[in-house]
Amino acid sequence: MGCDHEELHRAAAQRAKEQMPSEEQIAGMGAVFKALSEPCRLRILLALRQGEMCVYHIVEAVGGTQSGISHQLRILREGRIIKARRDGQNIVYSLADEHVAALLELACTHSHCQV
Amino acid sequence: MGCDHEELHRAAAQRAKEQMPSEEQIAGMGAVFKALSEPCRLRILLALRQGEMCVYHIVEAVGGTQSGISHQLRILREGRIIKARRDGQNIVYSLADEHVAALLELACTHSHCQV
DNA sequence: TCAATATATGAATAAGTGTTCATATATTAG
């Protein structure tokens, strides 16, 4: 079994095993990517690159129903992808940190989008 | 409706609408993130950062069944996240390009993993 | 050609997820 004539692959597999992140770390990374994987959520995040916004304006910017957007916002909030603060009657959302912005930036350049 | 006392948000929403990527671009970005979102696939990609590997060694590095890994490899291949080449009896896989490596790098630093 | 090995694939099932509808909570204005 295996391609034993390729000692290089065996060594790579060995290194990979040794420094494979923990179960929790893998799950954490996966959660971030999953949050970014649905079109609706991605739209919300791309919109928030323009600055913080309340729910009403997010709905205006990305379309869809208030309820649907709110559900997605919850997922993004729980995944620490965005953060929320209350301002009177409104909840104002914004990107959580620079890592998120960087991921979006990378995805955009990879897809040849404008900034 | 809306927080009309916040002209800033309205302006951000307007900018967001104007430069929202196209349907296809959104779908494309989402597909990449989705490919990276499942623990098993993420493990495969993290392993491939150590260098190209054939299926046998990928299974050895990340665990799971040959069939399961093969299914995930197909998804990654079709999403252009990895590339494959045949070498005799073996198929050798590697990360598709630098963008993928960069995304993994970002996720790792964000999760405080070693390189 | 045949046997052995490496990898891929199809079908089936089980679990996860997005969306919608109705309703609940919280804040402000009167």
Place this chain on the structure above:
DNA sequence: CTAATATATGAACACTTATTCATATATTGA
């Protein structure tokens, strides 16, 4: 306190997706 507005939540359904099992394809060596 009441009405109005902004946002969140729960349940239900349709849809997608991962995993497993069995089997198929492709390559090598004899």
